[in-house]
Amino acid sequence: MKPVAFDYERAGNLEEAVALLRRADAGAKLVSGGQSLGPMLNLRLVRPELLIDVRRLQSLRRVEESDDRILFGAALTHAEFEDGEVPDPTGGLMRHVAGGIAYRAVRNRGTIGGSLAHADPAADWLSALTAVDAAVQVRSQAGERVICLSDFVLGAFTTALAEDEMIEAVAVPRLSAASAWGYHKICRKAGEFADAIGAVVVDPERRYCRVVMGAVDGPPVLLEEMAEALAAGGAEAGLAKLDAAVEVALPEAAPAARQLHAVAVRRAIGQVYGR
Amino acid sequence: MKQVSLTVNGEAVTAAVEPRTHLADFLRSDLGLTGTHLGCEQGVCGACTVMIDGKPMRSCITYAVACDGSEVRTIEGFDGDPLMGRLREAFSTHHGLQCGFCTPGMLITSRDIAGRLDGPDEARIRLELSGNLCRCTGYVGIVEAVKSVLAEGRTVPADIAVKPRRAAGPATFERRSDGAPSKPSPAPQQAELATRATDRKNWTVLAESFDVPHSPDDVWALMQDVPDVAGCMPGAEVVEFDGRRLRGRVRVKFGPISAAFEGEGTVDSDAAAKQGTISGEGADRRSNSRAKGLVTYRLVPEQGGRATRVEVQVEFQLTGMLAQFSRSGLVKDFAHRLTADFARNLSLRLSGEGGSALPAGETKEVNAIALIFSVLWRRLKSLLKG
Incomplete structure (x- = not known):
């Protein structure tokens, strides 16, 4: 299928991009890699009046390192993370996650900011970056603001972004040397949409621990009690809370779906504790 | 251009x-x-x-x-490209193609594998090829072809490092209280409305309920104003209502997907039992999609009649372009959120706080949902209408 006709502008800089976004109102879509938007355009599920291309903006490709985090421009591609072309503040988690997104040909073009803005619950970045407590830096003509990823997604394809806002960068905290992570994704075929994602980060030095159950129907779910038990008592204590936590978080899910989600989280925890 | x-x-x-x-x-x-x-x-x-x-x-x-x-x-x-030449030869030798339709994409991906990866094993080769589908070969010949070219030897850039795992795992500690902001995920209430056996195959069924702090009589009376109640649904609008038949529009936005369904419905209600149905269908002309729906609603007294539980069951079917969006779980989640917005707005309205011009709320449009909503909406309206 071919998309419906739309206009196309390549923004020359960020100011131009947000100005175009503002002027076009709800009929415009920002596009960078377009690896999620493209299929929806071709299927005519999405019918924008204007595409604003920001893929080549150098300011969206920056990497800024500071002591406690790294700021990644929104238009960095998954493959750039996979190949280690940018530093990894998460001890390999980001690199591992990037390498498992869709297929190489998609990773070569799809971007980290685009994936977050699209807010598909099955997307890898959403769960992985929520697990490390990353935040998005957002810009509109009115100014900038920062939104924690745990507050960013309101539902499937629905974010806290206003119509005239765009993601400029993603701020990812540095995990300390003693930290460990686990990430397990279940999908029917390599590269397909995930059926379940478990993402776990344990960082004793920063007294940080988070357990994320992703690829649910809505925003990624934080399993808070489990994270607390995991931090205080280790794997056994955390896993003891797993089934109940999944049931509370997904009351309407079919038993098989709950089981998938529990397995993904369990395996992610297993990676953290080396089994 | x-x-x-x-x-x-x-x-x-x-x-x-x-x-x-x-x-x-x-x-x-x-x-x-x-x-x-x-x-x-x-x-x-x-x-x-x-x-x-x-x-x-x-x-x-x-x-x-x-x-x-x-x-x-x-x-x-790639005519003069040595690596591609070897791959072409190997595809031929190992029967890596039959109809040849996938072959150009297979060759380009295979060349990327051979050039980028350092000695991948068969599992890795298959993983890397997973983004190229072949309906003829069963992949055996293709994988063999790539392996044979790799076996000829070649310098490649470093592969992705695999993170070494600690055997013991991290030490235990007391988590910082701000280590993870607590975000209670409100568990949607499951309506107790009995799900009727339905002969409607391939329909999606959703049940939702919400409580309002008013007596069933008050709620029922307020719900007689169908257009008003409809206005509580984000994006919904009743254009005509004659007491039973209604015409209306629902605009839905589900991330990048948006639709505007126009349709008609019928409200049948039983004032004595404080329950009813709304049935209807509508179309989104832009996407050439159609939706059919049936909403069943009921008011149940709570707290000795001082409050009311509104139970709603929505059944819908989407056909046409928008039905291609096959991820029903996401659509359901959207419908839940939409219903939550509706319940909030309706509750405000019943408390005398809501204006008629309600914002679209947080809920953005969806295709299937649009239909659902148009239906739900109508039902609610009819509900209100009594």
């Missing part, structure tokens, strides 16, 4: 293109380079894979207009 200048197989090309023309169509139709094949046109099958600026990418979900200044290399551009 937009002017683009790019390099294709080493030659400079300047052309005027429609923004919606994807690169594969541009290559095939405008430049006559039909070696690039189109299978799914949604980035799944890999038949259209070409090299853009030295990296394999999908030409069906990359628009030609976005390739201004890029260097594109199609299967036709």
Whole structure:
């Protein structure tokens, strides 16, 4: 299928991009890699009046390192993370996650900011970056603001972004040397949409621990009690809370779906504790 | 039309293109380079894979207009390439193709594997090839062909490092209280409305309920104003209502997907039992999609009649373009959120706080949901109507 006709502008800089976004109102879509938007355009599920291309903006490709985090421009591609072309503040988690997104040909073009803005619950970045407590830096003509990823997604394809806002960068905290992570994704075929994602980060030095159950129907779910038990008592204590936590978080899910989600989280925890 | 200048197989090309023309169509139709094949046109099958600026990418979900200044290399551009020559030979030797439709994409991906990865094992080769579908070979011949070329030896860039695992795991500690902001995820209430056996196959069924702090009589009375109640649904509007039949519109926005369903419905209510149904159907002309729905609602007294539980069951079916969006779980989640918005607005209205011009709320549009809502909405209206 071919998309419906739309206009196309390549923004020359960020100011131009947000100005175009503002002027076009709800009929415009920002596009960078377009690896999620493209299929929806071709299927005519999405019918924008204007595409604003920001893929080549150098300011969206920056990497800024500071002591406690790294700021990644929104238009960095998954493959750039996979190949280690940018530093990894998460001890390999980001690199591992990037390498498992869709297929190489998609990773070569799809971007980290685009994936977050699209807010598909099955997307890898959403769960992985929520697990490390990353935040998005957002810009509109009115100014900038920062939104924690745990507050960013309101539902499937629905974010806290206003119509005239765009993601400029993603701020990812540095995990300390003693930290460990686990990430397990279940999908029917390599590269397909995930059926379940478990993402776990344990960082004793920063007294940080988070357990994320992703690829649910809505925003990624934080399993808070489990994270607390995991931090205080280790794997056994955390896993003891797993089934109940999944049931509370997904009351309407079919038993098989709950089981998938529990397995993904369990395996992610297993990676953290080396089994 | 937009002017683009790019390099294709080493030659400079300047052309005027429609923004919606994807690169594969541009290559095939405008430049006559039909070696690039189109299978799914949604980035799944890999038949259209070409090299853009030295990296394999999908030409069906990359628009030609976005390739201004890029260097594109199609299967036709590899005639003198030694590595591609070896792969071609190996594909032939190992029966890596039958009908040949996937072959251009397979070759380009295979060349990327051979050039980028250092001694991948078969599992890795298969993983890397997973984005290219072949319906003939069972992949055995293709994988053998790639392996045979790799076996000939070749210097490759470093592979992705695998994180070493600690055996013991991290130490235990007391978590910082701000280590993870507590975000209670409100568990949607499951309506107790009995699900009737339905002969409607392939319909989606949703049940929701919410409580309002008013007596069932008050709620029922307020619900007689169908257009008013409809206004509590984000994006919904009743255009005509004669007491039983209604006409209306529902606009839904589900992320990048938006739709506007126009339709008709019938409200049948039983004032004594404080329950009713709304049935209806509508169409989104832009997407040529249709929705049919049935909403069943009931008011149940709570707290000795001081409060009311509103139970709603929505059944709907979506056909046409929007029905291609097959991920029903996401649609359900959207419907839940929409219902939550509706309940909040209705509750405010029943408390005398809501204005008639309600914002669209947080809920953005969805296709299937749009239908659901149009239905639900009508039902609610009819509910209100009594």
